[in-house]
Amino acid sequence: MAKKRTLKEINSKIEKGIVRIFTVQELIDKLEKGEKINFEDVDVITTATKALMSGIAGIFSFRLSPPKKVRKFVEVSINGIQGFPGPCPNEFLGIIDLILYGTAKSETREDYSGGMLFRDLVEGKEVNVKAKSVEGIQIEKTLTLKDFQFARLMGTRQAIRNYFAMVNPTEKDVETIFSVLALKGNFSQLTFSGCGAMNPFQNDPNAEILGIGTKILVNGQIGYIMGPGTRNDRLKPNLQTISDMNGMDPEFMGSFKTSYGPESICSIAVPIPILNEGIWNNIVKSDHEVPLTVLNVVGRFKVGEITYGDVWHKNFVVKFYPDKCVDCDDCPVDGKCPTRAFDLKKGIDRSRCFNCGTCYYVCPEDAFDIDLKSVKVKLKGMTNEKTIPVVLRQSDRNGAIKLAERLKKMILQGEFKLKEAMDPLEFYPKVF
Numbered sequence: 001m002a003k004k005r006t007l008k009e010i011n012s013k014i015e016k017g018i019v020r021i022f023t024v025q026e027l028i029d030k031l032e033k034g035e036k037i038n039f040e041d042v043d044v045i046t047t048a049t050k051a052l053m054s055g056i057a058g059i060f061s062f063r064l065s066p067p068k069k070v071r072k073f074v075e076v077s078i079n080g081i082q083g084f085p086g087p088c089p090n091e092f093l094g095i096i097d098l099i100l101y102g103t104a105k106s107e108t109r110e111d112y113s114g115g116m117l118f119r120d121l122v123e124g125k126e127v128n129v130k131a132k133s134v135e136g137i138q139i140e141k142t143l144t145l146k147d148f149q150f151a152r153l154m155g156t157r158q159a160i161r162n163y164f165a166m167v168n169p170t171e172k173d174v175e176t177i178f179s180v181l182a183l184k185g186n187f188s189q190l191t192f193s194g195c196g197a198m199n200p201f202q203n204d205p206n207a208e209i210l211g212i213g214t215k216i217l218v219n220g221q222i223g224y225i226m227g228p229g230t231r232n233d234r235l236k237p238n239l240q241t242i243s244d245m246n247g248m249d250p251e252f253m254g255s256f257k258t259s260y261g262p263e264s265i266c267s268i269a270v271p272i273p274i275l276n277e278g279i280w281n282n283i284v285k286s287d288h289e290v291p292l293t294v295l296n297v298v299g300r301f302k303v304g305e306i307t308y309g310d311v312w313h314k315n316f317v318v319k320f321y322p323d324k325c326v327d328c329d330d331c332p333v334d335g336k337c338p339t340r341a342f343d344l345k346k347g348i349d350r351s352r353c354f355n356c357g358t359c360y361y362v363c364p365e366d367a368f369d370i371d372l373k374s375v376k377v378k379l380k381g382m383t384n385e386k387t388i389p390v391v392l393r394q395s396d397r398n399g400a401i402k403l404a405e406r407l408k409k410m411i412l413q414g415e416f417k418l419k420e421a422m423d424p425l426e427f428y429p430k431v432f
């Protein structure tokens with residue numbers, strides 16, 4: 001008979017302090033050491049992803065003028081980033097509701113985008129708000145997150161079940177959202193996205209646990225799954241989520257500058273209670289189980305397949321050795337770091353570093369260290385395997401592990417109660 005346990009039983013174990021929780025990474029590490037772990041040994045697995053998530057937006061509401069001063073705001077910006085007033089027209093009360101996109105660029109600040117603004121707000125920094133009313137009245141204010149009566153982060157397409165690796169088969173360099181520097185041609189470089197075994201959907205492929213109302217962590221703060229994300233098909237399942245910006249940890253968010261423009265960084269952690277053997281069997285036990293499709297970056301069609309085990313294995317953290325830095329005249333790393341984590345004088349700001357590998361790739365000396373790996377790919381139409389060096393990771397496995405560990409700790413300390421979803425997630429037919 002299939003083995004089962006109920007959520008009530010798991011929550012009772014949490015209260016008694018006898019629950020057995022592992023992050024996916026801990027489980028993998030134990031299995032690699034030869035430990036035997038079965039359904040009986042695990043009550044909860046914590047999964048997470050820290051990645052570029054284009055589909056995030058801030059939803060804000062705050063007082064901007066005395067009541068009855070303006071009828072309607074028609075323009076609004078924060079730190080030079082255009083927002084969209086509404087949908088609720090509260091301005092006659094002196095309050096503005098607005099939506100602002102994570103990928104939107106500032107018109108007044110160089111290399112500044114919505115993702116950075118969200119992080120600045122969470123860090124408690126002052127922001128500059130400008131608005132213009134339908135009557136032509138202009139209002140400018142300096143505010144902090146404390147002045148916002150409502151500040152939520154909404155994701156329309158998040159925690160996609162892993163993603164793809166990209167190569168460029170053409171002769172020319174290609175500027176793309178899948179690279180920091182233009183992606184060089186002739187299959188000479190590979191970039192990839194996805195936290196592999198850690199990814200929430202990868203561990204719950206049939207959405208038996210992930211559902212409408214499931215409690216999750218978004219950037220370290222408690223949030224909820226609102227429903228399926230855009231284009232939530234079986235191939236690329238993803239989530240729509242909501243969470244309060246108050247209480248988020250800036251370390252898990254921000255912006256990442258690709259060669260095509262800014263992308264937002266967001267991190268999601270999801271607990272998976274092991275309610276039956278089927279759920280346990282779907283938990284990823286090795287990155288080699290998780291396929292990573294290699295696409296032609298031009299046209300995005302499949303040219304090969306590897307696994308996440310080829311790109312992720314104990315190679316999560318990029319290190320900087322200042323004593324090996326020779327202080328080049330015009331440091332090529334300075335200014336190329338996509339998260340602004342590197343400063344020649346201060347080194348790597350670990351709270352901003354995405355462990356992407358760009359610094360290692362760009363620095364001509366050995367001042368940075370990371371095993372970015374080279375992968376062997378059997379490319380479509382070629383007889384022999386080709387070895388291609390990885391030059392960029394667009395997901396931060398180390399950040400995902402940290403968030404999964406944080407979720408585990410919160411569950412153990414009784415700060416995060418496990419609850420069942422209200423309704424299942426709907427999968428849509430694939431549209432393209």
Ligand code: SF4
Nearest residue numbers: 325326328331363365
């Ligand atoms: S390129 Fe490398 S060695 Fe040269 S200044 Fe920059 S970090 Fe130092």
Ligand code: SF4
Nearest residue numbers: 337353354356357359
């Ligand atoms: S790995 Fe290097 S380039 Fe990438 S975010 Fe960290 S410091 Fe910046």
